[in-house]
Structure formats: structure tokens, C-alpha cells
Amino acid sequence: MGQIAADIARDISEGRLAPGADLNSVELAARFATSRTPVREALLLLEKEGLVEIPARRRPRVANISISEVAELYEIRAALNGLMIRSFLRAATDEELVEMETLFAAMTESARSDDLPAFLYARNRLHNFWVDKCGNSSLQRLLRSWKMRMSVSRLGGDARNDVDRILRDNGRLTLACHERDANLAEALIISMTKFGEQMILQQQSARAAVAKPRPALRKKNASPANRA
Amino acid sequence: MGQIAADIARDISEGRLAPGADLNSVELAARFATSRTPVREALLLLEKEGLVEIPARRRPRVANISISEVAELYEIRAALNGLMIRSFLRAATDEELVEMETLFAAMTESARSDDLPAFLYARNRLHNFWVDKCGNSSLQRLLRSWKMRMSVSRLGGDARNDVDRILRDNGRLTLACHERDANLAEALIISMTKFGEQMILQQQSARAAVAKPRPALRKKNASPANRA
């Protein structure tokens, strides 16, 4: 992906650019020390990824994912994750299964030492491992491009409460993979994906309750976030 | 989608632009009576859809889908179609099921009168109906954008031999939907999707055997197809 698009995508999915934030090409061009053309290209790319909305003739902004859309996306993601883990088990060598268990061990370890960032990182590594080794490059691209859209401002949060559950689920899935039980692995990852959806929805409603004294339309000066 | 992108996409998926055909932005800009900027935008869009390849600094060309990629895409498509038909059955009203049967009746009718184009059109209408009514707009977008990539030069062909099979399969699926048997419907549509894959692969190898006296690299004048 283009460097500019990747940068903006990261800013969005790591929460530095909130949903609705202004993405006018002039400011971005200045920020990236380039003309508007490559910026426009990047924004169009991100629009297709679903991270950005570009209403005709209006300024692009960070996409605002509705509750119902979250549900839609997670339903698709659950199905694709199921296919992914099946493909993984079909393609994986025994050595790779061992590698997988090493990755899970890292999760366990950081959970034991109460290191939340390390734990989330380890979980990511494990999941990415499955994706990378599933042997279906189109599926990889699809899942990766959606990961961004999903993980929008997910990290941090109050994931601490869920560490146990996440650890347990991933342990089960790792075991199922170890035993090459594709049906079980599929069922597990689908259930896990749906649990992830619940977490997102909770967070979203919590956020909506706290940070919305007003409908937030028609503000005087919009999004002072990226004012140098 | 942009008008230009849609036009080019149609030319590709209906076979007027063969895989590998040149898509340089100058000619396209002339053809669409515009500057290169909107053309470039369209090509980038189509690249993301998978219909076009744009090597850096080189001329864009119609994407060439490899055998293994076909397999990958169909595996994903099978899973998504399964989800789609489930979602359809969850969302569909009884009236819509009646409408569905009307559409299937049209298929039967055109098969009886040996009208192949009408038959394929009716099949498309039925399938699009399911997609349109599945109630998951993200899934709709995804399936639609892939349909193009799949149906690349599919129509016509020797589908005549397969009319019976297609009719039978769609009949079964329609019936399963009528009875709201989601599990059966899913199994059927997955099997149908895989059959579609077989057809594509057959056609592709047939074509490869016939139309490839040479590796087709380094030709003197490439693709005189779009010379006005």
C-alpha cells in the first residue's frame, strides 16, 4: 500500500483520528510534503477499504461505522476466519504447528506477568501467524484490510477484564489446531469472532454514553486535533 | 462506482478486453474525452477490485488470474455465498420467497424454450435477488465486486451442456429456501459455487490449449484491439 495511505490508516485505526475527523487534502498534502494528487489517491484507497468516507464534492472524513455495520462486518469476518483456520490446518506443516504453540506460550507468559500490551501484541502475532500461513493470499489480503476497520480504537480500553477469556479461547483454538481438528477450530474461531463483536459494541455504546453531550454537528471549529 | 471504472470493468468482464491487454491512461483518456486524472483514479479502483494490474511505473493492464488464484477466490466465494443465503433466509419475508419462485420459474421457462441468453440472464436475476435481499450491505458490496472478477468472459461458452445441471441445482436451492432450510441451502450453494469453479477451470485450460501457440511475451504490437 502507498506510504501515505498506510500512515493515515494507522492514525485512524490507532485512534489518533476519530471517526468524523476532517481529512481535507490540502492539510494532508502539507503534512506529507507532497501535492494533493498522491493524497487524493491515498484517500480513495482508504475509502475502498472502508476507513474513509468521501461524499461527492465534500471534504473526506474518517468513516463512522454504525452499529449495524459492525454487526455486518463481524458476520463476514466470522465466516472468513472460519475458512481461514480451515485453510491453515490444510496447509500447515507440523513444524508450523510447533511454531504456533510457541506463539501461544508467549501469550500465556505475558498474561502471567500482567503485561497487557505484550499480551495484546502476542495475541496479534498468533492471529497473524494463522493468517500468514493459511495459504490463500486473497483471503489474507481481505482479512488484513478488514482488520484495520475492525480494530479502530480497540486496543487499550478495558481489555484487562477479558484477558482470561481471551487467553482461554486462544488456548482452546491452539489445541484444536494442534490436534488438527478443523471442525472444532472453525467453531471456536467463529465464536471468538462473535465475542470480539460484543466487545466492540459494548465499547461503542459506552463511548457514546460518555462522550456525547451533544449531537456534535455544526461545531464552530471542527477537529482541532491535527493543528500541528 | 465512477462511470469510467464501470465502463472499463464491463469491457473486461464481458471479454472485450482480454487479460494482459494494455490499459495506458493516455488512450483511455482520449476514449473517455477527459484528462488522465480521472482515468488514473478509475484504474486504481479497478486494481483494488482485482480486475487490473498496475506495476509501478509501468502501463496498467487487464489482470491475469492464475489457476491457483481462481481456486482461492472460489473458496472465499463459496463461504460468502453460504453466509449470504443464510442471511437471506433470516431476512426474507414470505412475499419475497414468492418473488424468488417467480424468478426461478423464468429460468425454467427459458430453459424449456432453449433460449440460452435468457436462461443465463434469469439465473443472474435469481442470484442477484438473493444477494440484494440478504440484508448485509457489506456482503453485497463484496460479492458484487467479485462477481466481475469471476465472470471474466464466462458467458457464452459451452454452458449449453450444463443448462440441465444449473437448472436442477437452482431448483433445489429455491426449494430449500422455500422451506427455509438454511443448512441445506448453504450446503447447496457451496456445492454450486464449487461446480462453477470447475467450469471456469475447464474453460481456462481449454482456452490455454487452443489459443497459445506461443508464450505471448514480447510481441511486436500488443493488443490492437482498442485501436478505435
Place this chain on the structure above:
DNA sequence: GCAAAGTATAATGTCGACACTTTTGGATAA
């Protein structure tokens, strides 16, 4: 004081131009 209308500012989408790279096609050498 508040809403509506009007004006000024700012951003969009498209264009033609430019420097640089790839491709073409021919000239040269083996």
C-alpha cells in the same frame, strides 16, 4: 438577541505541463 441572506474564504475535481522511466524500433556488431 436571533435567524436569514449575502459575501469572503477555502476545498474539491479536473486539467495541461513537466521531469523521469519504460518501451519501441532501428543501427551496429558478432
Place this chain on the structure above:
DNA sequence: TTATCCAAAAGTGTCGACATTATACTTTGC
């Protein structure tokens, strides 16, 4: 002939400029 090199032609990616359209601010009327 066939391969290698070189110059001319063509194409790419990026830029700044422009007309058009949206937004922000100010003035006007109530």
C-alpha cells in the same frame, strides 16, 4: 541471420493552476 546497444517516442507519476462548489463569517432585518 541473431543479439546488443542506442536514440526517439510514448507513458507514468507528480505538480501547480483553474473553475466550480461548499463552508465560515459578517451583515442585515426582525
